[in-house]
Amino acid sequence: MKAARLLRPGSLIAANALLLSPGLVLGAPLDSAVFVFAGVRIREGAMPYKDLWDHKPPGAYLLNALGQTALPWLDPWLVSWILTVVFTSAAILLIDGLLRRRLSSGPAWFWSVVCVVGVACHPLALGGGATESFALLPLVAALWAIATMPRDWRSAAGIGCLLSVACLISMQSLPGAAVLAVAAVAGEGGPAGVGRRAAAVVAGGLVLPLLVLGWLVVGGAAGDAFDQIVTYNAAYRDSSSGMAEILPVTLLYLACLAVPAGVTVARMALRPRSAGGVEWSSLAWAIAYAAYVAYQDRIYLHYLIVVVPPLVLLAAPGMQWMWARLWSRNPRLRSLAFALVTATAFAFLVSATVASQLTAVTLGTSDQAGASSGATAAWIRANTSVSATLFVWGDDPDLYLTAGRPSYDRFVYQFPMVTAGYWSADRTETLAEAWRASPPSVIVEVPAAVPLFRPKPASGDGRDLDTLAPLRDFVRANYRLAATFGDHDVYVQVAPS
Numbered sequence: 001m002k003a004a005r006l007l008r009p010g011s012l013i014a015a016n017a018l019l020l021s022p023g024l025v026l027g028a029p030l031d032s033a034v035f036v037f038a039g040v041r042i043r044e045g046a047m048p049y050k051d052l053w054d055h056k057p058p059g060a061y062l063l064n065a066l067g068q069t070a071l072p073w074l075d076p077w078l079v080s081w082i083l084t085v086v087f088t089s090a091a092i093l094l095i096d097g098l099l100r101r102r103l104s105s106g107p108a109w110f111w112s113v114v115c116v117v118g119v120a121c122h123p124l125a126l127g128g129g130a131t132e133s134f135a136l137l138p139l140v141a142a143l144w145a146i147a148t149m150p151r152d153w154r155s156a157a158g159i160g161c162l163l164s165v166a167c168l169i170s171m172q173s174l175p176g177a178a179v180l181a182v183a184a185v186a187g188e189g190g191p192a193g194v195g196r197r198a199a200a201v202v203a204g205g206l207v208l209p210l211l212v213l214g215w216l217v218v219g220g221a222a223g224d225a226f227d228q229i230v231t232y233n234a235a236y237r238d239s240s241s242g243m244a245e246i247l248p249v250t251l252l253y254l255a256c257l258a259v260p261a262g263v264t265v266a267r268m269a270l271r272p273r274s275a276g277g278v279e280w281s282s283l284a285w286a287i288a289y290a291a292y293v294a295y296q297d298r299i300y301l302h303y304l305i306v307v308v309p310p311l312v313l314l315a316a317p318g319m320q321w322m323w324a325r326l327w328s329r330n331p332r333l334r335s336l337a338f339a340l341v342t343a344t345a346f347a348f349l350v351s352a353t354v355a356s357q358l359t360a361v362t363l364g365t366s367d368q369a370g371a372s373s374g375a376t377a378a379w380i381r382a383n384t385s386v387s388a389t390l391f392v393w394g395d396d397p398d399l400y401l402t403a404g405r406p407s408y409d410r411f412v413y414q415f416p417m418v419t420a421g422y423w424s425a426d427r428t429e430t431l432a433e434a435w436r437a438s439p440p441s442v443i444v445e446v447p448a449a450v451p452l453f454r455p456k457p458a459s460g461d462g463r464d465l466d467t468l469a470p471l472r473d474f475v476r477a478n479y480r481l482a483a484t485f486g487d488h489d490v491y492v493q494v495a496p497s
Helices: 002-020 022-026 030-043 059-070 076-100 105-120 131-148 153-169 171-185 190-218 222-238 246-253 255-270 277-296 301-306 308-325 331-383 398-403 425-437 469-478
Strands: 390-393 442-445 479-485 488-493
Touching (some): 002 076, 030 398, 059 131, 059 153, 076 308, 076 398, 153 171, 153 190, 190 222, 331 479
Parallel strands (some): 390 442
């Protein structure tokens, strides 16, 4: 009996770990490598933003630093991967608990598996370490608390704390957090009860952000944090190339949820009392997130990690309704249910096909990039001193982790240097002056929107401002090509004549 009880959660955790397992072989993807490296630098005494440029909230850096401190004998990327498995597995188990409140055991498990695939498959999670993977747990925990805990100020304060954790980790949490904050406040108790819960949500939600802000102020990084999180992200939004390429793929990936979720929404519109707080919160969460994506004017597949769970929570009861009506005595209702179930089955086939093709593409791309990066790191370790400073021209921050050499400056990937409205020729000249005074020991050109000497890629996401000619001239005059590994070119300083 005990083994049977463990089989259900064990199967969900195992499926999650299996889907994330390519990360153990292929290494950290771009964003995850930045967060892992930030954790390493924090443990060395550096401050994010001031000593390492990034435009994300600080939660992922601190989480990686804490994980590395707790498990100092493990590779930092392995620590981040383990944290991803733990956070997403816990979130899935909470979702399974919410599903079992409305469905029988078998259908609840099926939709939990759908959710696992939706948040952990390689095209979205890329093997682990994404901010959305970490932020998912506090968001789902807040929804679970709203659905199961007493409506008092204590639970409201806890929910506020959970939502602030999610927002400190990922800005993609903001729509869900706003919806869940309202859901935690609304309800019985009259104006006085609502007021107490609102005050508790705000108080609980302010504790950790104020502590983190104080840490940034004391460390002299608050101004840099504002510049990177607020100023840069505004410029990033203005330079966005839009969603034309990714949006169709996104819709096809989520197609399997469309019909059953639509059935639930239609029933909610016709009979509002037929749905509970979980369904209404999930619907509001999904709508708010769609509006947020439209405001950002961009979407990447990893953004979907925080919207798949509310869509699954909407789709599951809709599928249950359709399945039950297949045996209805009403022929019209039975025919409608059959048509809807058939459409859902076809949509599942479409989503599975798209997910499989995307997985093949992302795994192949990651494998090729990992091979080039690994060979480059090995060469650097074998041919440079441990004090040699490294500058990566482009977007391969994992090289700083694997090469074992100190980063030349705080720019560990290219995006800030090529975003119109944020970077400028004056900033390039400032960086060029620093290079002339104390140049990097090694420069590695990797795939980039604005290459060093390689051809420019045919497409990008709008971040391709090129004011970097002075840096190219400096490299051309002072460095030589020492080695090439796939799409990685290694340049070392030329000895003065």
